[in-house]
Amino acid sequence: EVQLVESGGGFVQPGRSLRLSCVGSGFTFENFAMHWVRQAPGQGLEWVSGLSWDSGGVGYANSVKGRFSISRDNAKRSLHLQMNNLTIEDTALYYCVQASKLGMASSGATFDNWGQGTLVTVSS
Amino acid sequence: QSILTQPPSVSGATGQRVTISCTRSSSNFGSTYDIHWYQQLPGAAPKLLIYSGSNRPSGVPARFSASTSGPSASLAITGLQADDEALYYCQSYDTTLRAWVFGGGTRLNVL
Numbered sequence: 001e002v003q004l005v006e007s008g009g010g011f012v013q014p015g016r017s018l019r020l021s022c023v024g025s026g027f028t029f030e031n032f033a034m035h036w037v038r039q040a041p042g043q044g045l046e047w048v049s050g051l052s053w054d055s056g057g058v059g060y061a062n063s064v065k066g067r068f069s070i071s072r073d074n075a076k077r078s079l080h081l082q083m084n085n086l087t088i089e090d091t092a093l094y095y096c097v098q099a100s101k102l103g104m105a106s107s108g109a110t111f112d113n114w115g116q117g118t119l120v121t122v123s124s
Numbered sequence: 125q126s127i128l129t130q131p132p133s134v135s136g137a138t139g140q141r142v143t144i145s146c147t148r149s150s151s152n153f154g155s156t157y158d159i160h161w162y163q164q165l166p167g168a169a170p171k172l173l174i175y176s177g178s179n180r181p182s183g184v185p186a187r188f189s190a191s192t193s194g195p196s197a198s199l200a201i202t203g204l205q206a207d208d209e210a211l212y213y214c215q216s217y218d219t220t221l222r223a224w225v226f227g228g229g230t231r232l233n234v235l
Contacts, residue, residue: 035224037170045162045170045213047224061223095169105217105224108176110160114169 002026002113004096009118012086020081020118022096027113030074033057033099035111036081038092038120048094049081050104057104063089086122093117128159128214128227135233136204144199144230146214157217159197161190164211164229173212174199201232209234 008020020036035050049070050059058070069082079096095117101109129147136142146159161174172181174190177197190199201208214227 037226044211044229045164045215045226047226050224059222059224062221105222107157107217109217110172110175111162111170111215111224112172112181114171116169 002098004098004113004115006094006096006115006118009094009120011121011123013124014087014122016086017082017084018086018120020083020094020096020120022079022115024077024079024096024098027098029077030054031102033102033104033106033109034072034079035097035099035104036070036079037095037097037111037114038090039095039117040089040092043092046092050099051079052104053102059104083120086120088122091120091122093119127218128216128225130212130214130227130230132228133231133233135235136201137235138204138206140204141200141202142204142232143201144212144214144232146197146199146227148195148197148216157219159190159192160215161197161199162213162215162226164213165207166210170213204234206234208232 003025006022033052036048051070067085071080096115097111098113099109100112127149134142158176162170163173164170177192178190187202211229213229218225
């Protein structure tokens with residue numbers, strides 16, 4: 001069974017930083033692209049960032065570009081999201097997602113497995 | 125503003141059929157990228173429901189189907205059940221933004 005377990009969320013003041021982590025099990029981690037998707041309270045899904053299997057392909061939503069950085073450690077089966085200069089608008093539940101293909105933007109790729117999310121609250 | 129446009133809500137009675145539309149700005153999306161559909165039950169993480177236009181992952185009932193016509197896609201649910209009440213999202217890749225995009229989501233109410 002595929003499991004994705006996120007951690008690192010919490011309460012933080014605007015302008016501060018936070019680092020999210022996700023550990024995957026039940027699948028061959030290095031064979032799949034990984035993504036972060038967030039959902040603000042009562043709102044829809046927003047793709048945040050994605051990373052190819054070998055970290056060679058990366059993408060960011062315009063809303064986080066320049067502030068967030070995605071990385072992975074295949075040996076540790078882990079995905080990370082470094083979030084800097086946080087704003088109130090970054091308040092959301094952050095999901096770690098396993099894609100169906102190697103590439104970050106492979107044609108036909110789907111978001112197959114989702115973690116339960118880790119909540120980030122940005123407030124003064 | 126989402127460039128995958130979905131109606132905010134749809135309703136249907138138990139046993140009936142409903143459809144949810146998803147219209148994409150054709151100038152933003154490459155023709156090689158399909159539309160996928162996700163279901164989010166209350167309090168749960170999203171789940172892949174339909175992929176590449178009309179394919180169902182293992183375990184998804186045949187009551188769920190989808191189709192694509194040009195820049196639009198449509199999710200159909202037949203034989204509505206109470207536990208179909210959920211949020212439904214379409215998704216594709218925007219080759220102009222170089223970003224994955226979700227529609228705004230449609231809340232299905234089963235009367």
